[in-house]
Amino acid sequence: MEDICRNIQEQILELITDTLPAEKAAELRHHISQCPACSKYLRALQGDDKLLSDFVEVMQQTVARLESNVIDALNREPSEKPISSVSIWRIIMKSRVTRFATATAVIIIAVLIGMYQFGGSIDGATPAFADIVRPILTARTATFKIAVNLIKGQPSQVFEGMFMEPGRMRQEMEGEVIAIIDMQEGKIVILMPEEKTAMVMEVENMPDENKEQSQVNMFFEIRRRIKQAQDDEDKSVEFLGEQEIDGRTAIGYRAQEAGQDMVVWADSESLLPIRIESSISIMMDRQITVIMYDFALDIELDESLFSLEIPEGYTVQTMQMDVSRPKEEDLIEMFRLWTETTDGRFPSALDMNSIRGFIEAPLEERKEAIEFDEDQELSFKQVHEEFSRISQQWQELTLPRRQLWEEYKKSSEPEERKNRLQQWREEYKKTSQREKELLQKMKEMRKPMNEAMEREREAIKRRYEKFDKPLPQLVQETQNTMTLIVRGIMFAQMLPADSDWHYAGKDVKLGDVNTAIFWYRPANSETYRVIYGDLSIKDVAPENLPK
Amino acid sequence: MNGHLEKKLVASCRNGDRSAYTGLVKAYSGRVFGICLGMLGNSHDAEDVAQQALLKGFTDISQLRHGERFGAWIGRIVKNLCIDFIRRQQFKRNAFVNRAEAGRNSSKEYPELQGALAKLPQDSRLVLMLYYFDGRSTRNIAETFETSEAAVQTRISRARKQLREILDTEGGE
Numbered sequence: 001m002e003d004i005c006r007n008i009q010e011q012i013l014e015l016i017t018d019t020l021p022a023e024k025a026a027e028l029r030h031h032i033s034q035c036p037a038c039s040k041y042l043r044a045l046q047g048d049d050k051l052l053s054d055f056v057e058v059m060q061q062t063v064a065r066l067e068s069n070v071i072d073a074l075n076r077e078p079s080e081k082p083i084s085s086v087s088i089w090r091i092i093m094k095s096r097v098t099r100f101a102t103a104t105a106v107i108i109i110a111v112l113i114g115m116y117q118f119g120g121s122i123d124g125a126t127p128a129f130a131d132i133v134r135p136i137l138t139a140r141t142a143t144f145k146i147a148v149n150l151i152k153g154q155p156s157q158v159f160e161g162m163f164m165e166p167g168r169m170r171q172e173m174e175g176e177v178i179a180i181i182d183m184q185e186g187k188i189v190i191l192m193p194e195e196k197t198a199m200v201m202e203v204e205n206m207p208d209e210n211k212e213q214s215q216v217n218m219f220f221e222i223r224r225r226i227k228q229a230q231d232d233e234d235k236s237v238e239f240l241g242e243q244e245i246d247g248r249t250a251i252g253y254r255a256q257e258a259g260q261d262m263v264v265w266a267d268s269e270s271l272l273p274i275r276i277e278s279s280i281s282i283m284m285d286r287q288i289t290v291i292m293y294d295f296a297l298d299i300e301l302d303e304s305l306f307s308l309e310i311p312e313g314y315t316v317q318t319m320q321m322d323v324s325r326p327k328e329e330d331l332i333e334m335f336r337l338w339t340e341t342t343d344g345r346f347p348s349a350l351d352m353n354s355i356r357g358f359i360e361a362p363l364e365e366r367k368e369a370i371e372f373d374e375d376q377e378l379s380f381k382q383v384h385e386e387f388s389r390i391s392q393q394w395q396e397l398t399l400p401r402r403q404l405w406e407e408y409k410k411s412s413e414p415e416e417r418k419n420r421l422q423q424w425r426e427e428y429k430k431t432s433q434r435e436k437e438l439l440q441k442m443k444e445m446r447k448p449m450n451e452a453m454e455r456e457r458e459a460i461k462r463r464y465e466k467f468d469k470p471l472p473q474l475v476q477e478t479q480n481t482m483t484l485i486v487r488g489i490m491f492a493q494m495l496p497a498d499s500d501w502h503y504a505g506k507d508v509k510l511g512d513v514n515t516a517i518f519w520y521r522p523a524n525s526e527t528y529r530v531i532y533g534d535l536s537i538k539d540v541a542p543e544n545l546p547k
Numbered sequence: 548m549n550g551h552l553e554k555k556l557v558a559s560c561r562n563g564d565r566s567a568y569t570g571l572v573k574a575y576s577g578r579v580f581g582i583c584l585g586m587l588g589n590s591h592d593a594e595d596v597a598q599q600a601l602l603k604g605f606t607d608i609s610q611l612r613h614g615e616r617f618g619a620w621i622g623r624i625v626k627n628l629c630i631d632f633i634r635r636q637q638f639k640r641n642a643f644v645n646r647a648e649a650g651r652n653s654s655k656e657y658p659e660l661q662g663a664l665a666k667l668p669q670d671s672r673l674v675l676m677l678y679y680f681d682g683r684s685t686r687n688i689a690e691t692f693e694t695s696e697a698a699v700q701t702r703i704s705r706a707r708k709q710l711r712e713i714l715d716t717e718g719g720e
């Protein structure tokens with residue numbers, strides 16, 4: 001193709017979006033009329049346009065169904081459960097044991113990740129956002145309440161939180177569980193007064209340079225998010241203006257990070273924090289909402305609140321957590337454990353999301369725990385299909401009417417409007433009885449659909465019960481597992497950029513001798529270390545690396 | 548939809564008037580669906596997430612400060628839900644979702660076009676779907692992306708070009 005035509009074809013693209021000045025457009029049309037190649041290109045684009053339009057036309061059915069489903073859902077009785085969510089959290093949260101285990105897992109992961117995390121800079125923020133978050137970033141002590149909402153519409157669980165530099169945190173839940181976290185000492189103590197049970201987690205081999213920075217608590221998490229938001233402010237921070245909160249005038253900022261929201265409200269005069277709302281997405285389709293409020297910063301707090309001493313008469317269980325710098329063996333161990341747990345599959349990626357994916361694995365991917373009931377599956381499918389069929393019928397029945405309504409809305413001619421409205425009324429008379437029947441049917445079908453959901457819920461509950469072990473055992477197991485997983489992934493994450501590491505284990509099955517799943521170049525090495533699907537390792541010259 | 552009417556509808560929704568929301572749903576369903584289809588690349592997931600977004604729009608409407616900005620606001624909700632959805636898909640296969648998917652393994656409309664759309668970079672697909680599903684208005688898209696109309700036009704041109712290239716190669720095979 002000639003260069004001139006290449007250039008012309010760029011302009012044809014502008015021509016079809018109507019963004020060319022008239023003069024230019026005329027010039028272009030002249031060339032097109034003379035040039036077979038360019039006129040062919042224009043026709044092809046027009047063909048694409050037709051194809052896209054036809055496609056969109058067909059999809060209007062789906063859009064119409066979407067509208068009716070939404071409107072329908074809105075008009076449903078408010079007491080009815082939403083149709084598309086299996087409330088796993090409700091089940092988990094009913095069991096005290098699993099509740100503690102989940103909490104402990106979260107603490108353990110936070111410890112391990114926090115250990116390897118380095119503080120970000122606070123440069124580049126606009127004064128206002130920086131001003132309202134500075135008190136949070138610089139406070140030496142803080143007390144606050146933390147309301148954690150696990151299930152929308154259910155009451156929140158409220159914790160009392162206390163924070164004291166360097167990196168100490170106390171968290172109390174209704175006197176049931178007290179967690180004291182002291183990263184300087186490398187210890188986490190969890191007390192359960194009712195059971196007179198204590199768990200001590202000892203963090204071992206902590207590199208000195210991390211002691212200052214590691215703070216494992218929600219306060220730290222908020223600080224981390226604020227720092228991240230500041231680093232990325234142009235894209236992620238949005239000013240929300242003023243609002244009345246708890247009787248005070250507050251100014252707010254929203255910071256977004258990969259679909260997760262954090263909103264910071266501060267007193268418009270003192271700029272001290274009033275309320276921080278954030279969401280953490282965890283497990284299934286659940287978002288945990290965390291609201292921190294009732295802040296008091298830089299107040300006198302008694303050191304004894306953060307004491308790691310175990311009260312008398314408690315049964316103590318001690319665990320060690322190795323936080324030394326991860327090695328290659330840790331990566332191999334991680335692969336081994338992961339594949340064992342997930343029926344021979346490797347993680348889809350080596351990042352923090354994968355860790356969360358792994359926590360969910362017991363519920364979703366551990367083969368032995370998932371027993372599908374064929375009959376149930378079938379009945380659900382049938383109900384679902386039947387529902388779709390009826391909703392389709394409704395669509396078809398009401399389509400002419402809805403089109404008439406659209407035309408009526410569009411037309412400005414009084415005479416035409418009158419006609420359309422008349423036609424619409426006739427169409428309405430003709431279809432309304434049948435429509436009522438269909439809507440009634442759809443309403444009735446919701447019951448079997450809900451029942452199918454309920455069965456689904458029960459099945460998950462049964463699956464989950466297998467993990468309802470005694471708490472100490474569960475915690476110990478969780479800790480062992482998570483330590484291995486996090487250390488393996490952190491090995492890759494902590495490799496320097498020039499190590500040129502690659503991960504290609506997604507969709508590979510354990511035992512695949514010929515497929516390389518991970519390779520990297522150790523410091524000062526000529527060759528690469530390559531790990532294969534059977535977990536064997538070879539030293540490989542750069543030119544022989546997998547493509 | 549004009550800003551004044553939109554503001555009125557939003558105000559009614561805040562007072563719990565569900566029928567007022569119907570008007571907003573009808574006005575924005577195309578945009579919401581277009582965003583979902585653009586970001587997720589398949590109509591089943593798009594429909595699910597779009598439904599979720601439109602319902603969330605109603606339950607969260609009290610958080611919308613300026614009623615006349617509903618369009619941009621619902622656009623943000625949709626984008627966030629799509630991002631969440633994609634992230635969830637990346638690290639888990641919910642047994643329940645799999646099953647529902649299996650049950651809805653319907654035939655594809657315009658398989659060639661859909662195949663080509665799937666090969667487009669996500670942002671190109673998104674802008675194209677929005678354009679066609681939201682009344683071919685670059686102004687609407689500019690509002691949704693919170694950017695200029697000129698920038699939108701450039702993106703549409705680029706997307707059309709990319710689509711042409713894909714369809715061209717496919718056809719030649």
Ligand SMILES: [Zn+2]
Pocket residue numbers: 004005008031035036037038039
């Ligand atoms: Zn030419």
